[in-house]
Amino acid sequence: MINKEKIILIGAGLAGPLLANYMAQRGYVVTIIESRPDMRKVPISAGRSINLALSARGIQALKEIGLYNRIKPIATSMKGRMIHDLDGTTHMLPYGQTDEEIIFSVSRAQLNMELMNLAEESENVTILFNHKLISADFDHYKLFLQELDTNSHKELSFTRVIGCDGSASVLREAIINKSTVKYIKKPLGHGYKELTIPPSESGDFQIESNALHIWPRGNYMLIALPNKDYSFTCTLFFPIEGVVSFETVKTENDILHLFQSQFPDTMELMPTLIEDFQNNPTGELASVYCKPWHFQDKALLIGDAAHAIVPFFGQGMNASFQDCSILAGLIDMNKNDWKTIFDAFSATQVENGHAIADMAIENYIEMRDHVNDIEYKKKRTLELKLERMYPGQFIPRYSMVAFHQIPYSEVYERGEKQFKIINELLKLDPTGKSIDRELVKNMLPNSSLNS
Template identity: 40%
Template sequence: MQTPLKIAVVGSGLVGSLLAIYLKRAGHTVDVYDRSPDIRKIQFSGRSINLAMSHRGWRALDEVGLGDEIRKLAIPLEKRAIHLVGQPLAYQYYGKEGESIYSISRGLLNRKMVSLAEAEGVNFFFESRVWDVSLETATLHTGETERGAWTDLDYDMVFGADGAFSRVRHRMQRQNRFNYSQEFLNMGYKELNIPANADGTHKLDKNSFHIWPRQDFMLIAMPNMDGSFTCTLFMPFEGEKSFESLKDKETLEQFFATHFPSTVDVIPNLVEDFFKNPTSTLVTMKCFPWTFQDKVALIGDACHAIVPFYGHGMNAGFEDITILSQMMEQYGDDWTTIFKEYEKSRKPNADAIAELSYRNFLEMSSKTADDKFHLQKKIEKRFSEKYPDKWLPLYSRVTFSYRPYSEALAIGDRQKAIMDEVMRMEGIENNWDKPIVDARILELLEQ
């Protein structure tokens, strides 16, 4: 337990709610502010991508005894199911036997996290707009409008967990020597839905992450507990095959019939969902520093928003909390040191998962449909099973381990260079499982 402080968390999303539980368990008074209504009282749909919980996220939940409660909301996904036009369904397993990522509805999880935090004694203030924060005094400024009367709320400390367009970070950006960048992809995403069968079962294999890879665009589907799938269409905003080009019912239906024929019978509300749901943007945001003295700190998307193609936005945010908690245990009441060590530890790893996430779009949209890529993965899997101390595939290092993201990026680059050499071996298609290939990989690892 630390010396009790009065702490405000801005943002009641997944990271804000879990952080509030950790802070409450450490003995603090915790108030959470969010400009939105209580998520437990509203319909949540229309702009979401299902979450993929993996080792790092589970660790943060398990350390406060909440993992088993959340596992009740999750469906294990052991493999990718690749849907190609005119070809049979193909499967790619993620890791070793028993290793899975877990599909969870964002809305379902967020509701549960708020309720769990409330049960711990955390105070929530919904529909409360934080317009600014005084960094030196950890004072929040709330009000109905940005230019109207504000109420000042004094705290010992403030955490900004208010997402990629954080108001807390907006204030920190106005300091000298604060670095900030944001980069939008030229593609967006739109939520669609595959409803359950009449008996409540899933229309597609429920333990697969379904991908329809089409190079410049793709469709994914992840299962929900009620038998439905949340689908996400990723496409460029403009161009020949883009959101801009799908302007009416006929064009949309023809596009799906041509490029996603296996979905025609399972997405009955395609037209309604497509034109009703918003087209959302994809942004990578980086900044530094993440903290101000011992008063204010950013966490989660507020300091490192990433694109969703590795499924690690939530996992990275939850790992922020794990590292912060370790620093709290190590340094006691020395919050200046806690904050400095927290941002020093997390910044390189946040940058690394941002890069890995961007690269993984190329893998998901193009390479999953490529025969040479499949062969390369088979070689890597076979070699790693034979020499587990010498080779852990990049995906497993990111998703099924707790090793730093920055280490995964560096080792992944080295492994890619080795596999590029291996794939150039004469007759690799016929000799991929022969001792000569093992010998070549071992040789390259020694260099």
């Protein structure tokens, strides 16, 4: 605990204060530069979604910094997906096979505030609010900031700077301008709009509280996650342009027509639908692929700055938290050898980031379209059966992502092999009832559980 190197982090969103905690606990002096005001003092939106799905990777990191006990009481468990059909019938698809295989809905703002509180409890962390990074000069170790209160400009010297400044990262831009980093941003073409299901008149949840609700409608979907105040935050994921899209659904009549025809059972649940739809912003969704995630031993990117992904696996924050945990492990192993730390971080994490970005896009199609088709249900039943028959060797892809720490790139590879096994089994028995053990034995990689 005698390490006094000063580290600058850009961004006090979800990843920045978490990383500050890891670093402060290792004796580093950390300054976080944050463009927004302090959300604990000024009522501001915490950005993007109101609540988030927290799962094993995020929980592990929160445990490591000693915050999980403060977060658990403010989280609501979600045992599975509650599917809402067009005719109003509902059915639950559990996420896993055991009581532990669940995920949690947590308020983004509360989580963000608790992360900042814990960071500031350490005398090693200072957060400079209302300070925006404008650019960086890596040759002269200088950061250029704008102080938003006074509109004045400042220079800040650094030895090490880490960009936790989200999907539109300015530090990433500075690294790209200075180096040969490969960078692509792939817009999804679909955006999102947040809506609300308030508590009932008697102050209770209006729909099942321990579930993530989905209204899958082919090319788009509505989802709802529970909040501690008995409300639900709903998100409509919808095309940005096209015949049925945010471009065409605007007036009260358009909105009523969409909801009456596609989500009729939600009409009674959402008294402020029209106002919410018309007043809440439409968010855009994109995936960011960047390689490597560092510049020499001077600068590193983590979280959405390195790998913004679409939210359909509920993993953006979880992946960002895992980044912090992995980075802390590398710091422990390599002390202040930042070149080795940053090289090793990019070497493993970039491919993991790309893998979860791809899986998240695939999961959108599964959630909005496939969850209700017979083939999907057959495959899901079969994968759960195979997991019971080959524990540790066959783990459904969703479970590997949400309930284990297996690196995402390994999840992707194992998942592909498992999908092939399922397809072959269904060729032999299209009902999915019988399992050819010889075929499974030959095709299943002989790996033991690595979680």
